[in-house]
Amino acid sequence: MTTAEAAAPPPEVLRAPLVVEFPFTRSLGPVQSAFLTGLRDRVVLGVRTTAGQVMVPPVEYDPVTAEEIRELVQVATTGTVTTWAWNDEPRPNQPLDRPFAWVLVTLDGADTALLHALDAPGPEAVHTGMRVRVRWAAERTGAITDIACFEPHEGPVPAEPRPAPHDGRFADPVAGIVAEARLDYTYSPGRAQTAYINALSGRRTVGERCPSCHKVYVPPRGACPTCGVATTDQVEVxxxxxxxxxxxxxxxxxxxxxxxxxxxxxxxxxxxxxxxxxxxxxxxxxxxxxxxxxxxxxxxxxxxxxxxxxxxxxxxxxxxxxxxx
Ligand SMILES: [Zn+2]
Known part of the structure; x- marks a missing residue:
């Protein structure tokens, strides 16, 4: 299928906007609580794995050994872009309301990269290997958005950045967050369900019969999942x-x-x-x-x-x- 065909389905197939949104409430546990509370206080914390790797953002379990990780370390607020993608049309609630780059940044002292936004005038101003630093949000609450974005940074590269041990203790730690999830779709039910929905408007229920096993699917999906063939024979049930x-x-x-x-x-x-x-x-x-x-x-x-x-x-x-x- 070409892109043009995907973008413009036949007019008889229904399409409608579909928005799924819900607040996702989660408690943080000791590691994520220290990370987000640290951001509130302009401190970036990572964890050191049993193999000595420093992970920022931190995880609670070692990705290799699955052991629980509790050893927190503080890394720098400067780092290096390891890869990036330019975002020409920011969507609502993205970090910046003007075009920006999505970047993976390895902070000095860390071995893994953090995904965030980079404020840059255009894609020509962004390159892998460029030096950046954290721009803190003016008001911080203990969330990833406490890092407003990254910005280009011309300062010297530290020779051997050493993460400093940190006990993760803060006054009034953040214990939980509410993340507002929202998914905007343009939903098309496809040919078979379009026929089903159109029939419902006449108070009739129409399914489709599999030509191979003769099972009648209601609502129809357009194909028989058992036989793997298209169902085109419409049947009122x-x-x-x-x-x-x-x-x-x-x-x-x-x-x-x-x-x-x-x-x-x-x-x-x-x-x-x-x-x-x-x-x-x-x-x-x-x-x-x-x-x-x-x-x-x-x-x-x-x-x-x-x-x-x-x-x-x-x-x-x-x-x-x-x-x-
Ligand atoms: Zn079948």
């Missing part, structure tokens, strides 16, 4: 189906306005070769059972069934759905 297995949900999800407890089930729609999942309503949660026959309930303007409710038919025989659990 349902609307009713059978509960193959289920769980009772007792924990209320954020941003989801459903009273607990409720039942979430795997439902094999009639004609489908595997189960999809959905919420079961219209029946007390403790009366839901394997084999229960259900049908979709649509809400006004809904793009997929809001939930499934009992049809009132007799339960399906176990043999009828045992391969779909």
């Amino acid at each position: 349902g609307p009713a189906g059978t509960v193959t297995t289920y769980c009772v949900v007792n924990i209320k999800a954020r941003n989801l306005d459903i009273e607990v407890p409720y039942v979430y089930a795997h439902i094999a729609l009639d004609g489908a070769g595997l189960a999809l999942h959905g919420r079961i309503g219209g029946i007390p949660y403790d009366q839901v059972r394997m084999g229960l026959r259900v049908e979709p309930v649509w809400t006004e303007g809904g793009r997929y069934p809001d939930h499934y409710r009992p049809t009132g038919e007799p339960d399906a025989d176990y043999d009828a759905y045992k391969e779909l659990i």
Whole structure:
């Protein structure tokens, strides 16, 4: 596939922005706590491995022996660029809001490199082997962003930089961090799921049959993962189906306005070769059972069934759905 084709899919295939974001909260442990607290106090700490290598940023376990590492050392705030890439279009929340270089910097006294940004006027001002130093952020909180970026540095290269032992103790150490993770996608579901989604808008469920093993995939992915062949034969399934297995949900999800407890089930729609999942309503949660026959309930303007409710038919025989659990 050429880049042009990848950038411009056929117009009938759906595309939509998809943003995944969540705060990631982690406790730091003694090594990462000392590293980040050190940055707050303008001190860069690394660890010395059992083989004598100084690692910056520090790790908690020796990458060769897997032994726990606790020996902290202080390295210089100057260093050498070992490789780099120019970033022409900085994205929101990157270290600098103007074009900059991503650099790997081996700080003087360290044996491994740290990834960060280098403030330079253009790519012609950056080269492997160039000398740089830390530019500290004006306000520091105990985070990697306490290093605002690196900047070119003309000072002398130390002859034999010796990392100084450091006990890692600071007043008011940082014990944890919250990292805001955010992923921006342009999501395209592809040909098969586009057809599935379009059919849902007409309150129909359309899967695709494998030409080799005849299994009907719902939702379709465009290929049979067992046979490794494309599925092109569209098949309408349902609307009713059978509960193959289920769980009772007792924990209320954020941003989801459903009273607990409720039942979430795997439902094999009639004609489908595997189960999809959905919420079961219209029946007390403790009366839901394997084999229960259900049908979709649509809400006004809904793009997929809001939930499934009992049809009132007799339960399906176990043999009828045992391969779909
Ligand atoms: Zn197949």
